[in-house]
Amino acid sequence: xxxxxxxxxxxxxxxxxxxxxxxxxxxxxxxxxxYRQDPGMGLRLIHYSVGEGTTAKGEVPxxxxxxxxxxxxxxxxxxxxxxxxxxxxxxxSTPYGRGDPTDTQYFGPGTRLTVL
Amino acid sequence: xDSVTQMEGPVTLSEEAFLTxxxxxxxxxxxxxxxxxxxxxxxxxxxxxxxxxxDKGSNKGxxxxxxxxxxxxxxxxxSVQVSDSAVYFCALRGTNAGKSTFGDGTxxxxxx
Numbered sequence: 001x002x003x004x005x006x007x008x009x010x011x012x013x014x015x016x017x018x019x020x021x022x023x024x025x026x027x028x029x030x031x032x033x034x035y036r037q038d039p040g041m042g043l044r045l046i047h048y049s050v051g052e053g054t055t056a057k058g059e060v061p062x063x064x065x066x067x068x069x070x071x072x073x074x075x076x077x078x079x080x081x082x083x084x085x086x087x088x089x090x091x092x093s094t095p096y097g098r099g100d101p102t103d104t105q106y107f108g109p110g111t112r113l114t115v116l
Numbered sequence: 117x118d119s120v121t122q123m124e125g126p127v128t129l130s131e132e133a134f135l136t137x138x139x140x141x142x143x144x145x146x147x148x149x150x151x152x153x154x155x156x157x158x159x160x161x162x163x164x165x166x167x168x169x170x171d172k173g174s175n176k177g178x179x180x181x182x183x184x185x186x187x188x189x190x191x192x193x194x195s196v197q198v199s200d201s202a203v204y205f206c207a208l209r210g211t212n213a214g215k216s217t218f219g220d221g222t223x224x225x226x227x228x
Contacts, residue, residue, distance in 0.1 A: 031214055042120070042205055042218030043160070058215065090159055094214055103214055104150075107159040 002026050004108040006091050012114045013081045021076040021111050023091030031094045032074040033058075033105070034066060036087040043090060049074055081115045088112050118143040122206050122219030129226050135193040137222045139180075139206035142187065147208040149173075149182050149189040154203045154221070163191075163204070196226045 004025045013019055023032065030051050035043035045058030049068040063085060065077045074093075078085060089111045094103040123138040141149065148167040152160040164173030169184035178193045189206060206219040 033215070040220060042122075042207075042220045043216070044218075045215055048215060092216075103209070104162050104165065105209070105214075105216060107152075107161070109159045 004091055004093055004106050006089075006108040006111050008111060009109070010112050012116065013078075014116050015082060017081050018077070018079050019081065019113075020078075021089055021091075021113075023074045023076070023093075023108055024072055025091075025093045025106070026072060027093065027095060027106070028071070029093035029095050029106070030071075031103075032068065033092045033094075034064070034074065034076045035090045035092065036060065037090060037110075038087050046076065046089075081113075083115045086113060086115045118147070118208060118210055118217040120206050120208055120217050120219040122222050124220075124222070126223040126225060129196055129224070131198055131226055131228050132195045133226075135191070135196045135200075135224070137191040137204055137206075137224070139189045139191065139219060140187050141189065141206075141208050141217075143208055143210055143217075145211055147210045149180070150207045150209065150216070151178070151180055151189070151191050152205040152207060152218075154205065156202075160205065196224070198226045198228055200224060201226050 007022045033048040034046040047066040052071040055066045067075045091108040092105040119142045150165045151163040153163045164175040166173040166182035172181045180191045203221045205221045207216045209216045
């Protein structure tokens with residue numbers, strides 16, 4: 001049981017390049033989330049998914065797209081990277097449906113992205 | 117919308133000192149409250165949680181009590197160790213798709 005994994009761990013992009021971050025979980029969790037963490041700030045929600053085939057916008061969705069084609073995977077895409085997207089990206093998942101607030105979120109180790 | 121306000125850091129303590137990190141929140145309904153810890157270069161780990169008013173979460177000597185009357189969830193530990201040095205995040209999860217709202221984090225450094 002690997003939990004929540006993220007690839008890659010580090011990436012450097014030039015402005016305008018595109019890339020996809022992969023989040024995978026092997027716990028059969030329904031809900032998955034993408035957050036970004038900037039220095040001195042907490043995590044901010046980018047997009048989330050309440051089940052396979054669904055996605056929804058979070059607090060800071062601009063410049064990002066997501067897909068949840070398989071229940072275990074949640075992809076975060078940057079079509080045209082900008083320096084403002086330099087950040088650490090965390091994926092998370094929760095086990096139950098209905099958005100039960102008592103559920104614990106399980107976090108991946110993060111992807112550190114630098115956009116030059 | 118929901119919000120979490122954490123005590124500003126950084127906090128520097130000597131080993132065996134008493135720790136308090138303040139956290140207050142604003143939310144509709146009945147959120148669950150969490151403390152997460154992040155060690156350098158790692159993701160967030162759940163430290164403790166409380167899911168209803170007056171619940172006390174505890175783990176590894178850390179405690180926090182869900183106070184609905186003061187909308188607070190302060191983190192405490194009676195005697196900190198050097199290994200407790202990390203960033204601590206207070207968070208709440210509401211009933212809207214279980215999304216989390218995080219505080220800005222408090223960096224704790226414990227010196228021997």
